[in-house]
Amino acid sequence: MEIKFEIIGRETIKPSSPTPHHLRRYKLSSRDQYSPQQYIPVVFFYINPSHTTRGSGIDNGGDSYDETANVRSEHLKKSLSKTLTHFYPLAGRLRDNLSVDCNDEGADYLEARVTNCRVSNILERLDVEEMCQLFTTIPTDVYNSPLLLVQVNFFPCGGMAVCVSTSHKIVDGVAFSAFIKAWSCITRGFHDAVVPDFSAASSRFPPIEDFPVPSIVFPQISQKIVTRSNPRASRLLQHLFGNAQSLHLDHMPLGRLQLQVQGHALTGAVNLRPRLMPSLPKYAFGNVSGLLWAMLDNNKDEIIDLPDLVCQLRKGIEQSTDNNFTTKATYLMRAKKDEMDVYRHSSWCRFSLYEVDFGWGNPTYAVPVLMGAPIGIGLLDTRDGDGVELWMTLKEEDMALFQEDLELLAFASPNPSAI
CATH class of the missing domain: 3.30.559.10 (Chloramphenicol acetyltransferase-like domain)
Incomplete structure (x- = not known):
């Protein structure tokens, strides 16, 4: 429309x-x-x-x-x-x-x-x-x-x-x-x-006076991309992970899933304010984020188990506070030149977007809009605060495969109504 x-x-x-x-x-x-x-x-x-x-x-x-x-x-x-x-x-x-x-x-x-x-x-x-x-x-x-x-x-x-x-x-x-x-x-x-x-x-994090490389620029995707939302993602996560306080992947329905790796990278931001020692103020202004990333070798014959992938993500979070941010950012830019699919992950959970009341009540719906965004995953709080909403932007052919997954369809419906 x-x-x-x-x-x-x-x-x-x-x-x-x-x-x-x-x-x-x-x-x-x-x-x-x-x-x-x-x-x-x-x-x-x-x-x-x-x-x-x-x-x-x-x-x-x-x-x-x-x-x-x-x-x-x-x-x-x-x-x-x-x-x-x-x-x-x-x-x-x-x-x-x-x-x-x-x-x-x-x-x-x-x-x-x-x-x-x-x-x-x-x-x-x-x-x-x-x-x-x-x-x-x-x-x-x-x-x-x-x-x-x-x-x-x-x-x-x-x-x-x-x-x-x-x-x-x-x-x-x-x-x-x-x-x-x-x-x-x-x-x-x-x-x-x-x-x-x-x-x-x-x-x-003092500025670099003689800045060596330009800022990260995520390119526009030449292929057609499709974005879908699912406000019932929390049901899917509960189905996968149960109510356990720790993750035991071998007991999960997808725990034995193997992924065919063809050169992918997952990257996202981690809020460093509470993670640094000593910590920074809650409202420290600017980009106080560490770079989470997991690189999967560009080898079509490589197979990686889901537990191994999750371990890489955990390690990426743990290392997000280290000082080699420059190396990571530069390598990420090189990965793009190698035609590796880079999936950006962004979480807006716990940002209290539904508490933005200008005097006429809380918003009915609040969402960061992905404008010309690269392929990626976004997580948001649901309006009731009891769940997580999932947004995914994928290449058209990948989205078609994703939406044919019967296990996922039991928990998700593409772009449902927000009211």
Whole structure:
């Protein structure tokens, strides 16, 4: 479905108080320097409780619709301005791969009016291409571009989609969750819920002045890719792993499964804040992540047991705190040149996305949107907090095989409704 909308407002939101001169230069850490030159887009859907009926009908709220939208938008803009005073690097500009000029140039803020569908129409299908349409502008060049972009989409049913994109050069999932929590709390009048630390990351991981290689750039996939979601993944995990406190793979239904290896790599980020000794503050800003990776030899005759694969992943997590991040990142870039399939894993669990209340209740659905993403796996908390939702992006032929797995189909249904 093509979502039709019109842009009804575009502003630059600056911090409510000028950033002091001694804070004008925010130093990147070496982890920031290696971070991808892309944005992290997340969308929060809010349904109007009085319009939850499914269907394609459009409700025109008239003046009351516009008045509610205007009031909410003003609240969001004012609170965003106050939040940027605390998260001032997001209002600056990345001038090089060493620092952010915290010059208060501000964040982009767009308002749009959707004209041909309800929020429920989108949530019934969970189509990634549809959700991507709610982000009209995502810069391709992170340098000298806004590091924060917000687009608020108002639907004629009274629902909303708040789309937030932050530059991955200075923000990881934990930093994003801290910012969005602070913004929602300030909107509701709580100003000290989150106190970010902007020096811990660069102190622990000093920037490399003579940076040897460019940032990691994950290429666009030339083959057609397909994304599917499954909010019942927790049932599948319970089926595989049971309720045991430790994993005993030999007793699992898939424990004896053998995988034909043809050159693959699994990589993902591990939050290092609590893992380092001494640990870093919970709200240390930036990319404070270790690189989890498991490389499977590019040998078509090699067979690996699932227990061995899990051991590699455990070892990767344990080694994510070591200091050879540069070597890992460089090797990962070389793996791409060798035409090895690289699967990116990203977990947004425990980031409290469903607690982002701007004053009109918690979101009905919240999800990072994979825009032109490489093949990979994403994990999210379910709305009730009792499960895990799985998103997978695979090549079309691989997705077809995956969806024919009878054991998986007993626990999963592709792109089910989120309402």
